[in-house]
Amino acid sequence: MHNIPLFKVLAKDSWIRPFLKRYKKTMVAALILGFMTFFCAGALMFTSGFLISRAASIPENILLIYVPIVLTRAFGIGRPVFRYIERLVSHNWVLKMTSKLRLKLYNTLEKDAIFFKNRYSLGDVLGLLAEDINHIQNLYLRTIFPTIIAWILYIFVVIALGVFSIPFACLMALLLFSVIIVLPLWSVVVNGARQEREKQLKNELYTELTDNIIGVSDWIFSQRGHEYVNWHDQSEKQLQDTQASLQKFNRRRDFLLQVIMGIIVVALLFWTSQQFPGNHGGAANWIAAFVLSVFPLVDAFSTLPDAAQETNIYKDSIKRLNALPTMTEQSTEKALEGSLDIKIEDLVFFYEKNNRKILDHLNITIPQGEKLAILGRSGSGKSTLASLIRGDLTPTSGNVQLANLSTEQMGDDISEYIGVIQQTPYLFHTTILNNLRIGNEQATIDAVWEVLRRVGLEKLVEELPDGLNTMVDEAGLRFSGGERHRMALARILLKDVPIVLLDEPTVGLDPITEQALIDTFFEQLTDKTIIWITHHLQGIEKMRHVIFIEDGQLEMSGTPEELAKSNPRYQKLKAIDEGKF
Known part of the structure; x- marks a missing residue:
């Protein structure tokens, strides 16, 4: 080619x-x-x-x-x-x-x-x-x-x-x-050929550096930071040698x-x-x-x-x-019927560019109302699995279904059923009211104050000079990390979706703020399906089921209590997380 x-x-x-x-x-x-x-x-x-x-x-x-x-x-x-x-x-x-x-x-x-x-x-x-x-x-x-x-x-x-x-x-x-x-x-x-090699090395460095900076906490937590530094140095040396030949x-x-x-x-x-x-x-x-x-x-x-x-x-x-896809519009155009169970059947996924397999014949069933924690080191496939559940990615083979309908076919309608709270929730440069109404523009003022009360932000907003009409700085920098996460939770509650994906929302928070945020999450989302992607086991006892993904496969599964008693790997992870190892 x-x-x-x-x-x-x-x-x-x-x-x-x-x-x-x-x-x-x-x-x-x-x-x-x-x-x-x-x-x-x-x-x-x-x-x-x-x-x-x-x-x-x-x-x-x-x-x-x-x-x-x-x-x-x-x-x-x-x-x-x-x-x-x-x-x-x-x-x-x-x-x-x-x-x-x-x-x-x-x-x-x-x-x-x-x-x-x-x-x-x-x-x-x-x-x-x-x-x-x-x-x-x-x-x-x-x-x-x-x-x-x-x-x-x-x-x-x-x-x-x-x-x-x-x-x-x-x-x-x-x-x-x-x-x-x-x-x-x-x-x-x-x-x-040398220029192709140079471009390939630059793209690899660009891609890996971007992805690993985003997931730097996983490298640190797994104590494998030196591996990435060594890989990066070798790639830089190869690039320099190629450029010298050119x-x-x-x-x-x-x-x-x-x-x-x-x-x-x-x-x-x-x-x-x-x-x-x-x-x-x-x-x-x-x-x-x-x-x-x-x-x-x-x-x-x-x-x-x-x-x-x-x-x-x-x-x-x-x-x-x-090679970009042709612009398409996809929509279910109807409400889902029956139980909102998530079924993952023989799921395989890899990126076409480098043919790197991320998930390998994964099978999981998540009943409606389940509280599931997904553990795994950086690059294990847990975030990719969340994207597939959300419908943001198309499986290479197998399928991910919500109420017996493939999530990839739901298009924008998926937001009516699944909400996401990410590592760094984004707040737009507009009023607090507009930020909270993003998922539900018809929400009343009373409903907005109610969700603010539920997430513990009512007093904070009341004390602001313009209340709900206070302008938010770009990216919401006037608020702390914990406050931005509570804003994101308020959006979810105002939208009232039945399924919530928590994509490592407590990364970078101090232990006290983290525990308070976890308590708020599970108190307010008690009647919803929760899928919690995390490498940090604080608050894991609140989950009904825990799975561990390694190299794209399911390596560990059970309740927190069962794993704490019988699984050496889980026991080691728990000890490391608590600073006892």
Whole structure:
């Protein structure tokens, strides 16, 4: 797959090509302006060289050099003007295209977030949003535009030289062909694999760093932090070695390019001395003109090897964008009937990107009203299981059902039945009232005060200057961690969903606040199904059932009392949690 040329990837593209057609006039204008920039630069040096030599050979007759003087002024003004306009037009074209591309991407992710997450981990999503759109922007500014402009210049130069000498034009065509075709192709072939490796290592570091920072408490709790640090150091070393190989090749290739351009200059020196012999410095006039005109063109041709080499990065970004799911709308459009039991049958899940299996043939039944705790180290699959129960992920095989309906098919309707309190509940930059009414916009003021009383926040809100109309800072930073969790619980109570997922809600809280929060949770959710994901066993005795997931499989199951008496592993975990081990 990595050896597929960029043009074949673009041929099957449904993201980039529509915008090419929409803004094609602007793109053509940018290409013409880019050509005119280098044309004026070369023509400026050509006429300047001729003018200097001619003025030196016959200084007494100003009329003989009047035309070169005018052309020098014209090309001298034209070069920066065309350059400036070309930059405006090309960047305007690219920015218009990428702005529409970003809008399309965000709409796709918002509409299909549930179905997108089963193929990509959080680090991949961030990579797609942060890097791939910029790669598409650079594809045009640093690769496609410079390459097309260089090809146009190549054709123009060969034809212009052919007017004077077809054999010499053929020689120049061969030398320049090695610069604009052979060297770029060589860069793609030799350095392509290295660049793929570099991007792969960067993506792995990005993904793992993102996921493990979020789960850093699990690494610390399991006393395996040094393992991650060692892995990270090894990955960094591999990345540095790969980048060193890339740079070494680039230095050698750039040296070869300069050698070829030097050969072109020497060939021009020899050819012009033979092509334009004559008195009064005739040969010298044209030698200076032709030779000096080469140097501005070096800037147009020297960037092509790097530009071609970067296509390995760009085509991967294009493939990732085209791999996004088609926007869909799914809904049950009816209330669930019967008991709201959750059945997990032969559940298998792995991320398609790295084929890493997270859950392996898991079978669990969670009756309505059950109080279930899910334990497991970081990466064991417990949070993935919660996402599958919530319908945020699609199983690779097997199924997760709520009242005999697959949760993945419920779409947004799942929020009517399952609420979630996460590690860091988010409060929006609006009033407290609006924050609490997110799940139930029709809730009365009395109902809002009632849930605040139940979660222990009534007095706090009453003492605020504007009460329920008090504005909440971005992310709710004016409230403590425990208060934000109680706000999240108030939302759940106002929504009155029958099932609540507690995704390690007490992480980072001090022991006193943690215990008080746990007591509030279980006092107020006593009539609901509770699924508590945790690595911390404080308050575990409040649960009816405890399971332990290891490497995607169910390794331990029972009531807290049974496990405390008979299971050595649970006893060890309990002792560690209580500081007795």
